[in-house]
Amino acid sequence: MTTYHIWTVGCQMNKADSERLGSGLEQLGLSECDDPWTADVVVLNTCVVRQSAEDTATGMLGALKKEKEKDPARRIAVMGCMVGPQSKELSRRFPQVDTWARPQEFEPILQMAGETVGIDPDGCIQELLPADPRVSTFIPIIHGCDKFCSFCIIPYRRGREVSRSIEELVYETEMLVSRGVREVILLGQNVDSYGHDLEPAHDLADLMYAVNEVEGLDRIRFLTSHPSDMSAKIIRAVGELPKVCENINLPFQAGDDVVLERMRRGYTRDEYLRKVDEIRENIPGVAMVTDVIVGFSGETESQFANTLDILTQVRFDKVHSAAYSVRPGTIAARQHPDTVSVEEKKRRLVQLNELQEGICGDINSGFDDSEFDVLIDGHSRGKYQGRTRTDKLVYIENSETFETRIGGFAMVRITGTSPWSLQGEVTAAEMSATGDRLRVYPA
Numbered sequence: 543m544t545t546y547h548i549w550t551v552g553c554q555m556n557k558a559d560s561e562r563l564g565s566g567l568e569q570l571g572l573s574e575c576d577d578p579w580t581a582d583v584v585v586l587n588t589c590v591v592r593q594s595a596e597d598t599a600t601g602m603l604g605a606l607k608k609e610k611e612k613d614p615a616r617r618i619a620v621m622g623c624m625v626g627p628q629s630k631e632l633s634r635r636f637p638q639v640d641t642w643a644r645p646q647e648f649e650p651i652l653q654m655a656g657e658t659v660g661i662d663p664d665g666c667i668q669e670l671l672p673a674d675p676r677v678s679t680f681i682p683i684i685h686g687c688d689k690f691c692s693f694c695i696i697p698y699r700r701g702r703e704v705s706r707s708i709e710e711l712v713y714e715t716e717m718l719v720s721r722g723v724r725e726v727i728l729l730g731q732n733v734d735s736y737g738h739d740l741e742p743a744h745d746l747a748d749l750m751y752a753v754n755e756v757e758g759l760d761r762i763r764f765l766t767s768h769p770s771d772m773s774a775k776i777i778r779a780v781g782e783l784p785k786v787c788e789n790i791n792l793p794f795q796a797g798d799d800v801v802l803e804r805m806r807r808g809y810t811r812d813e814y815l816r817k818v819d820e821i822r823e824n825i826p827g828v829a830m831v832t833d834v835i836v837g838f839s840g841e842t843e844s845q846f847a848n849t850l851d852i853l854t855q856v857r858f859d860k861v862h863s864a865a866y867s868v869r870p871g872t873i874a875a876r877q878h879p880d881t882v883s884v885e886e887k888k889r890r891l892v893q894l895n896e897l898q899e900g901i902c903g904d905i906n907s908g909f910d911d912s913e914f915d916v917l918i919d920g921h922s923r924g925k926y927q928g929r930t931r932t933d934k935l936v937y938i939e940n941s942e943t944f945e946t947r948i949g950g951f952a953m954v955r956i957t958g959t960s961p962w963s964l965q966g967e968v969t970a971a972e973m974s975a976t977g978d979r980l981r982v983y984p985a
């Protein structure tokens with residue numbers, strides 16, 4: 543049987559694309575193989591947000607070149623953010639690659655795989671949805687980004703924003719639920735910008751109201767928000783809709799107005815903090831997550847202190863932190879010299895992460911003896927694990943005493959905490975034999 547392997551790096555959008563492409567390849571009769579070095583069709587789904595991610599992909603291409611020399615029948619495709627509008631230069635550098643495809647551009651790869659197995663993909667591929675999806679599954683709702691933050695390469699690689707219709711997304715959710723999905727994660731580079739380009743225009747709140755009606759679906763999440771586009775209507779919808787989880791990922795990137803302006807983020811520090819207040823007023827118990835960059839071009843010690851101050855004030859539940867690295871082709875690469883040394887960036891990153899570890903530890907310790915609905919999504923080392931509505935990772939200690947299963951809900955009492963996770967004991971579990979639900983979301 544012809545085999546395929548999809549090697550994926552980068553964000554959730556790439557993971558969602560890989561799942562969908564895998565579905566198409568399986569509909570063509572290929573079977574998945576864990577080993578990129580033996581698969582007949584190898585697809586690299588690439589990321590270029592950081593230079594190191596791009597270097598990893600080019601390293602992989604170098605290794606695959608040798609494999610292809612041994613077996614010229616092997617097919618290699620590259621998709622994702624490494625592939626810009628022009629792939630001529632890439633073809634010259636990497637002649638071992640048979641097919642190049644931009645993000646969400648599945649057809650060239652399906653065509654190539656179809657030729658390998660002698661099947662015309664036209665007409666034989668239904669919707670590109672995972673046949674056996676995970677209990678919590680990504681749904682891309684808007685592609686591209688119109689924001690052009692000065693440090694970011696994404697808009698140049700993923701193109702301008704294009705939203706998918708509400709009808710298509712509701713249908714896709716229904717299909718996924720019929721295959722066992724209980725939670726969907728609505729994805730976009732800037733998810734709050736969803737729908738402005740539709741005719742008639744809609745927004746993320748309209749989509750969430752529609753998806754909330756899908757029978758059998760239990761939870762809805764969405765990623766990633768932008769402080770300038772997260773409207774009062776969206777915030778209200780999250781507060782009102784029972785299936786939408788109280789978990790907001792709102793990157794602030796820097797806590798200083800001068801740095802924010804240089805980053806072209808489009809908001810000030812005060813505007814960001816007011817947005818957080820508005821979210822907390824409207825969404826009780828909300829967990830806040832953010833992204834932050836340290837050592838951006840010209841960032842002084844006092845400007846960095848302003849970033850730490852935002853962390854202290856907001857007390858995020860989770861922070862994705864990174865040291866700034868220049869991406870060629872961005873506005874920052876052209877206009878703002880990378881003046882902060884590597885050592886200093888590392889020092890600031892360590893300082894920020896230590897601060898955040900203390901905050902996370904403090905927040906989580908407050909959950910001792912609380913009870914949560916946990917959607918169980920995995921099992922490792924003899925223990926089930928799952929997530930609360932606020933996206934806290936919970937390890938379950940006594941699941942063998944209940945009919946706990948992946949894809950089921952359990953009520954879990956927290957017995958131990960750390961900055962990164964919670965541990966707990968099941969007090970009641972959804973019965974897998976009858977499918978009865980004890981509690982899916984708060985009444």
Ligand code: SF4
Nearest residue numbers: 687689690691694696
């Ligand atoms: S909002 Fe800014 S950081 Fe996010 S993808 Fe768009 S340009 Fe990049």
